[in-house]
Amino acid sequence: MLRTTLAGLRAHKLRLLLTSLAIALGVGFIAGTFVLTDTIEVGFSQKFSAAADKVDVSVLPVRGESTGVARPMSGAVLEKIRAVGGVADAQGLVQGTSALIGKDGKAAGDVPTAGISIPEGSLNRTSITSGAAPKTATQAVLDENTAEARGFKIGDTVAVLDSKNARHEFTVVGLFDAGLDQQLLYSGAVGYTTETAKAMTGAKGFKEIDVLASEGVTQEAVRGSVAAALGTGYQVRTGEQYAADLARSNGADTQLLTLGLLMFGLVAMFVAALVIYNTFNILVAQRTREMALLRCIGATRGQVFGSIVLESAVVGLLSSVLGLLLGYGLGAGALAVLAGAGTSLPSTGSAALTTRTIVLGLLIGLVVTVGAALLPARSATKVAPIAALRSQVEEHTFKAGLFRVIFAALLLVVGVGATVAGVGMVPGEVALLAVAAGGSFVFLAVLVLGPVIVKPLGAFVGWLPAKLSGVPGRLAVDNSRRNPKRSATTTVALTVGVTLMTLIAVLTGTMRVTFTQQLDDQFPVDYMVQTQDRGSGLPRALAEDLRTRPELTSVVASRETSAKIGDKEYQVGAFTAGSDFRPKLDAGSIDVLKPGTAVVSDYDLKQLGVKVGDRIPVRTTEAGTVDLTIVGTFDSGESNLTGVTVPAEEFDRYFGPVDDSWVMINAKDGVSPEQARKAVDAAAQPYPTAKVASSTELRGAFDETLDMMLMIITGLLGLAVLISLLGIANTLSLSVHERTRESALLRALGLTRPQLRRMLVVEALILGLIGALVGVVLGITFGWAAGQTLAADVVFQLPVLQILAFVALSGLAGVLAAVLPARRAARASIVGSLAAG
Amino acid sequence: MTITGEVGAWNARENTAPAVTARGLTKVYGQGDTAVHALRGVDVSFATGAFTAIMGPSGSGKSTLMHCLAGLDTVSAGQVHIGDVELTGLGDKQLTLLRRERIGFIFQAFNLLPTLTAEQNIRLPLEIAGRQADGELFDRVVETVGLRDRLGHKPTELSGGQQQRVAVARALISKPQVIFADEPTGNLDSRSGAEILSFLRTSVRELGQTIVMVTHDPVAASYAGRVVFLRDGLLVSELTEPSPQSVLDMLIKLEA
């Protein structure tokens, strides 16, 4: 029996190739994910241990239990550590913000650059890549990325704002590598001597103290004595432990990446399983006579079953090995691309292929293949020996069994129920999960019901092609419907990918529109000026200047401060009136805001335990405690009013001339956006940290993020679609093989080669369109449902063009999948084919 | 192009121009040592409106001859004419159009498309050619083969004999210049076979159809007006107005 199986495999090499490719792609993606993330992890831990090699003991403050914030350590702590026996040197690290001024005179970047200390001596962990470390109070170093992005080089003079926004100048004496610190990489960093760093950032102490052990003293011994000297409240670790902990926390990030990518790998494997299941089903159907003959000459059912399972195991194993190779290539390729794109990934030279990757890859490939072949193998055992004697293979007419319909109906009811429940729930994770579960059930129902719906869908989708391409078209429609089970499984594989792609497209489209609308509600203006760090204030002169500009109208400034109401601190603020800034209240209008009153956000009302009409005592700095009557409330999520808002003139009386926290500006009608922007920029120019944002820019940034996300996810889902296309090609070439004589007959009756090709291409087009259509309907439905669970007022958006593109591409892809089988069919000699079978 | 002057001497007694002519027809499969000479220079011609049977021992080249005559296969040497069109040298596209316009087929088995009903199968050649079926002819053909109440059935719902009747009707409906039939009754019992053969003979007599039929069966051959005998790829003999007995005698003589 083994020999028969292997001989069969050798004979059908070609037709199993496509199947193998489907599995290999799935396994390849999963293996590639592991190779990629393993390599990154290895790189991280290498780099961390390299940095930690320089440090024998590291001391961190413990996060406060109630505040969750680690208080910086004072110079006294550093002195205490330096005094411990066995400590050769100890250095404190300072980190805060110090905004670098770009060449345009404005603070560089979206967030202020970080200011860090570069310790002297062997405890310096920062690697200076060119030039030297800063030694005096007027020297500084820049991280390489910032230097490049802002156009600074060694020898330049740079201006940096300290924590009080005072300007200081430094000479750039060197560049350094920001390493793996994501925060520094994001903000960019300026490095100073420790003393200067303290002065610039206003840091009250050290965020970390690094210790070097004396000659001959072990890390562990020094750790012990330092810990003993400091007592509680400090986390004292050896350099090794520290590196391991850092690597672990970074490993958690890579694990997230692994999980995310594996999700797509699983989708791909699921699709591959469908393709394999279909292929083996068709192979078994085609070999009915062969099986029957084997049974006639004495093979048992078990032997027939075993031969199919064995065949699938061989295919699974071979394709998994191929997949592993592919995965290694994919992983290495992805690393190369990431390195080329200038991302800050540690490079270790070679991609890591671990034993776990190999074992998992082989196991997944094998289990999925054999698992998918089990049902076809079982149906092979049902072939009666008598079938060997029948001349013509019977057509597989399909009747929807009662069991199938009931089962599908049950799945559908559960799925729709869960979805409706999810949509009805308060938006949140639970609702999303309910919709996800509902979607899965409905998809299963479609899977079960596939053979039933594929016939009418085939007629529907095929109507136009049949009309357009005459006899070949009509024959193609018939062919696509003649074996509903086969067509259904083939198309469902494509449906998986299209459903997910549509879902993502609908979700991102919905998010885009929803965001735009929220932006219009909260940011109903053309420009907004804020400080770079959003914490410090803008001098009121800025708003005054803006008001004098003829290009602008309606300049609204908002200011706020924290004040005690009862025993807790609340944000109390005010805004200057502007003609077209009318904040929305839950009831009434903002005109109710008169001296002696306040409007309070719903959130703060709850915190205070009061309601509209009550009075609250606000402790002010200038006017003692004032009793304010609450005259209105608003939704804190939807408004950008300060939690407790009082009239502007009263605010000044209570708290004095507090700086503005933001200024909103509208351009005058008829003024071009460029002119208006120029006016705003000119007014903001004297204030380096004042950042001007326009609503279009904000929208653009958000759009870019969404587009990026959509592109990546669609690209990753593309793999599943690719595999399903292999499935279409596979089904088609097996069908072509099965219909050799039919094709010959048609050719004898006068069907030309191009017509025969067209017949198969249209069949593939129909299969592709059915898959796409079902996918689009499911994707839109569940995209809508999932959108409803994201937020309360979601604006549903149907990205019509994208969805049409998906449908068109699916059809096109189906056509592409048909090219090879169609060529083979058209090339076959008529006489030879008539004799076949 | 006129072909009258080129007609072989042995069918000069027919007055009309032949529907199909072959001259020096040679077919070699494979090359070198493994080459099989299936036809070694066959000269034959089939008269318009005649029913001719081709007989010969297994492997003598009957099917090969038929495939070459019908433009289904290429010839190694020699010429074939269907009416006034020479097949040799035509490309696949022209051959296909020629088959579509001028030739009908009945095979031994697997004659019908399983996805189409009997009626759709019958009309298929016309549809492929983009022609309208002549309603009267359709009715007459369907009536002749007795399929009126079976038109809506799929091939799997028909008996072997009924399937062959559909194939006959399909071959007749497009009024081809010639119908080629390769053992059309090979899979049928004698009664169904006899039915098919009489349909074929009727169509020759009443519709003036030209039919060339390959067969093993002397009884089937006796329905034809003329029988030609092949042996080892050569035309060796022929009979006109054959009876089963005379055909059998000839076969025995050839086997010896």
Ligand SMILES: Nc1ncnc2c1ncn2[C@@H]1O[C@H](COP(=O)(O)OP(=O)(O)OP(=O)(O)O)[C@@H](O)[C@H]1O
């Ligand atoms: N495709 C082919 N390749 C090689 N040889 C072939 C091929 N087709 C036919 N032959 C050979 O050509 C010869 C004639 O074959 P053909 O099929 O024409 O015989 P036949 O008279 O129809 O026989 P039968 O009565 O068995 O149908 C045989 O020797 C056969 O083996």
Ligand SMILES: [Mg+2]
């Ligand atoms: Mg033959």
